[in-house]
Structures are given as structure tokens and as C-alpha cells.
Amino acid sequence: MRRLRINISILHRWSGLVLGLYVALMGISGTAMVLQSTFYEWEFGADIMSYEDKPQAWALPSVWLENAQAKYGPIEHIEGIFGPETTPMRIGAPTIIYDTERAGGGHGHGVVVVDPYTGEPKAHFIAEDTAAVWPLWLHHSMFMGDAAIPTIMILSILIMVFCVSGVFLWLQRPKTKKSDLKIAGFSSPPKMRRSHATLGIWLCVPLFLFAITGFGLARFDISMAFASLLGMADGTVASENQQMCATPSADRAWTTALEANPGSEITMFFLPSERNAGYQIFMGPEGTRYPTRGNSEVRVLSECSTLTHFRPAEANRIGDVMLSYMLDFHNGKIGGIVGETLVFILGLIVFLLPLVGIAAHVWRTAQKKKR
Incomplete structure (x- = not known):
């Protein structure tokens, strides 16, 4: 057991020293993402980047699109229509998102x-050209370009390893006192190490869960495979009208979804594209952004507005619920202001933990050399 403890201690220390700064970068960018809607309000104005909820139906998609193109010119490659804070950019007002080329070259999201x-x-901009998008860009890219996804996977696994190895080393301490659960301070290397351990023990469970969900978001194919093992609702609707006819308007697909799921409102409305043969629509109960069993899903075929798939929230199984809530759990939206505050604090701690550990190691090494 002693040899195992030494090996785990070496793994915990040196993996933190080698990759600790990347972990800290992930933590601080995740913290900033909690405030991203606020950043957009600072950049463009709170009255533009937010909206007042009213007891009336939204205008049909054709009205949104026609008005936008009349004001800003032709808009091509439209990805979809999104409710407030349902995009990764967490914009506080409903939006139209489309793929475009940036003025300086490269791909962007209009x-x-x-x-x-x-x-x-109310406003029109390229997300990648705004200052408010930097937390999202940093959290997703980690300055690694094409290697960002593998890097995020490695860092997510590393945080899980930190949690497990840290708890193991804590339990192997010769004596655990109540005072060990208090922040010892940062005035010396031993106190810094104890404070590092205390912070890790306090939040090891939520940190582990956030690392798992981060890994699942980075590799959604693995998440889908795991969700299938847990069980997912079929939801397929037999089509009665398969003959070819005119492609429906977005308005008809929107109306078909609302008719299929009365009492719900549309949160995400994806238009046909190379990835989607038809309209893919996610819905939640009116006035409730986070239904207890995840979102409903509706798919409408591009021909004749035929309903090909309908999965009400009540039919969701464990796998569907897991996928519905994975992103919302990771960014703290499930718990409202409490959840977002927890994510904000966790991000700061993920930022501080490796820095404190590295500082304690460097300080201790310097003292040994002096002696």
C-alpha cells in the first residue's frame, strides 16, 4: 500500500506540474463563459442583447428571415433559429445563426x-469578430488548433485522475483532523499544500462530474453510444404521405411542430442542411426552460411537411435525459443562478488549484536547494 501511495503521489504531482497550466486555462475560460451573456450586453447594450418575455406567440420564421434580409442583405447557409441562451455563445435574446466567411478570411458564425x-x-454581427466570444473560443480551442478536441479530452481525463488520486492520498493521511478541512493559508509551502488538498476535497465530486460532462461534449459520438446503452426513446412516426411534393416553408414546419406538441415552445429550430434531411426542432414547456425529463424533439421531413419523428419529453428514457441535460449541467444552467454561481466558483478553483500546487512545489524545491 505504501508503494502504491508513493506512485499515485508521483502521478498526481508530475501530471499537475506538466499540464497544470492548461488545466488552469480551462478553468478560467469556463468561469468567463458563465458571464458571456453579460459580456455581450456590455459590448452591444443590454436592451439589444436581452428581451422581455410576453404572453403571446412568437412571429413565424419567415417574418424573422424576411426582416433580417431586408435590413442586412441576403443571408445564406442559415443554420437555425434559437431561443435565449440556447447557443454556445449564450446570447440572452433569440437569434438567427448562419455560416459565413469573415472579412479577414476564414469561417465564422453570423x-x-x-x-x-x-x-x-435588433443587431447583426459575426460572433468570431466580437470581444465577447473569446471565453468560448479559448475554452474550445485551448490554443491548440486542430488538436483542441484531443487536448480537451486529455485534460478532462486528467481532472478526473486528479480527483480520484487526490481523494486516495487524502484518505492515506496518517491522521485526519477537523482542522484539515480548513484553508491553512498560503504563507509557506506546507500550508499551501494543505490548502490545495482542502480545496480539492471540498469540490472533488462536482469537479469530477464537470470533467465527465466536458469529455462527453468533446466526444459526442461516445456520449451517444453510452446513451444508447442506457436506453433511448424511439419516437419514430409512421409517415402516411411519402409522395414527392413542394418543399415546405419553415413556417409550415414550425406550425407542424407546435401542433404535434401543444403547450410547448420552440427552443431550437434547425433548418435543412447537409447534415439534416429535414427540420429538426427541440421544444420545452411554455414558460419553463428546463423540463424535468429533458426537451421534446420533433423532426419534419423536407417534403410535404411530413412528421417523421416525435419524441415528447414524457417518453424520454435515461439516455435521452442524459443527452438533454449534459450541456446544461456543464455550464450550470440547470440550477439557475445557483448553478451558474457554482460553475463560476468551480472554474475559479480549477484555475487556482494547479497554480497553488505548482507554486508550493517550486517554493519547496527552492528551500531545499538553499538548505
Whole structure:
């Protein structure tokens, strides 16, 4: 057991020293992402980047799109229409998102902020050209370019290893006192190491869960395979009308989804593209952004507005619920202000933990050399 403890201690220390700064970078960018909607409000104005909820139906998609193109010119490669804070950018108002080329070259995401009740556009910008997008960019890229996804996977696994090895080393301490659960301070290497351990023990469980969900978001194919093992609702609807006819408008697909799931509102509305043969629509109960069993899903075929798939929230199985809530759990949206505060604090601790550990090691090494 003693040899195992030494090996785990070496693994915990040196993996932290080698990759600790990347872990800290992931933590601080995740913390900033909690404030991203606020950053957009600072950059463009709170009245533009937010909206007042009213007891009336949203305008149909054709109104949104026609008004946007009348004001800003032709908009091509439209990805979809999104409710407030349902995009990775966490913009606080409903938006139209489309793929575009940036003026300086490269791919970008065009954003049109819309008043959902009148369909009038309020703002238009390329997300990658804004200052507010940097936390999202940093969290997803980690300065690694094409190697970002493998890097995020490695860092997610590393945080899980830190949690497990840290708990093991804590339990192997010769004596655990109540005072060990208090922050010892940072005035000497031993106190810094004890504070490092205390912070890790306090939050090892939520840190582990956030690392798992981060890994699952980085590799959604693995998440889908795991969800299938847990069980997912079929939800396929037999089509009665398969003959070819005119491609429906977005309005008809929107109406078909609302008719299929009365009492719900649309949160994400994806238009046909190379990835989607038809309209893919996610819905939640009116006035409730986080239903107890995840979102409903509706798919409408591009021909004749035929309903090909309907999965109400009540039919969701464990796998569907896991996928519905994975992103919302990871960014703290499930718990409202409490959840976002917890994610903010966790991000700061993920930022501080490796820095404190590295500082304690460097300080201790320097003292040994002096002696």
C-alpha cells in the first residue's frame, strides 16, 4: 500500500506540474463563459442583447428571415433559429445563426438578434469578430488548433485522475483532523499544500462530474453510444404521405411542430442542411426552460411537411435525459443562478488549484536547494 501511495503521489504531482497550466486555462475560460451573456450586453447594450418575455406567440420564421434580409442583405447557409441562451455563445435574446466567411478570411458564425414577437432585427454581427466570444473560443480551442478536441479530452481525463488520486492520498493521511478541512493559508509551502488538498476535497465530486460532462461534449459520438446503452426513446412516426411534393416553408414546419406538441415552445429550430434531411426542432414547456425529463424533439421531413419523428419529453428514457441535460449541467444552467454561481466558483478553483500546487512545489524545491 505504501508503494502504491508513493506512485499515485508521483502521478498526481508530475501530471499537475506538466499540464497544470492548461488545466488552469480551462478553468478560467469556463468561469468567463458563465458571464458571456453579460459580456455581450456590455459590448452591444443590454436592451439589444436581452428581451422581455410576453404572453403571446412568437412571429413565424419567415417574418424573422424576411426582416433580417431586408435590413442586412441576403443571408445564406442559415443554420437555425434559437431561443435565449440556447447557443454556445449564450446570447440572452433569440437569434438567427448562419455560416459565413469573415472579412479577414476564414469561417465564422453570423448572428442576427431578433425581437421574437415582431420579427424585427435588433443587431447583426459575426460572433468570431466580437470581444465577447473569446471565453468560448479559448475554452474550445485551448490554443491548440486542430488538436483542441484531443487536448480537451486529455485534460478532462486528467481532472478526473486528479480527483480520484487526490481523494486516495487524502484518505492515506496518517491522521485526519477537523482542522484539515480548513484553508491553512498560503504563507509557506506546507500550508499551501494543505490548502490545495482542502480545496480539492471540498469540490472533488462536482469537479469530477464537470470533467465527465466536458469529455462527453468533446466526444459526442461516445456520449451517444453510452446513451444508447442506457436506453433511448424511439419516437419514430409512421409517415402516411411519402409522395414527392413542394418543399415546405419553415413556417409550415414550425406550425407542424407546435401542433404535434401543444403547450410547448420552440427552443431550437434547425433548418435543412447537409447534415439534416429535414427540420429538426427541440421544444420545452411554455414558460419553463428546463423540463424535468429533458426537451421534446420533433423532426419534419423536407417534403410535404411530413412528421417523421416525435419524441415528447414524457417518453424520454435515461439516455435521452442524459443527452438533454449534459450541456446544461456543464455550464450550470440547470440550477439557475445557483448553478451558474457554482460553475463560476468551480472554474475559479480549477484555475487556482494547479497554480497553488505548482507554486508550493517550486517554493519547496527552492528551500531545499538553499538548505
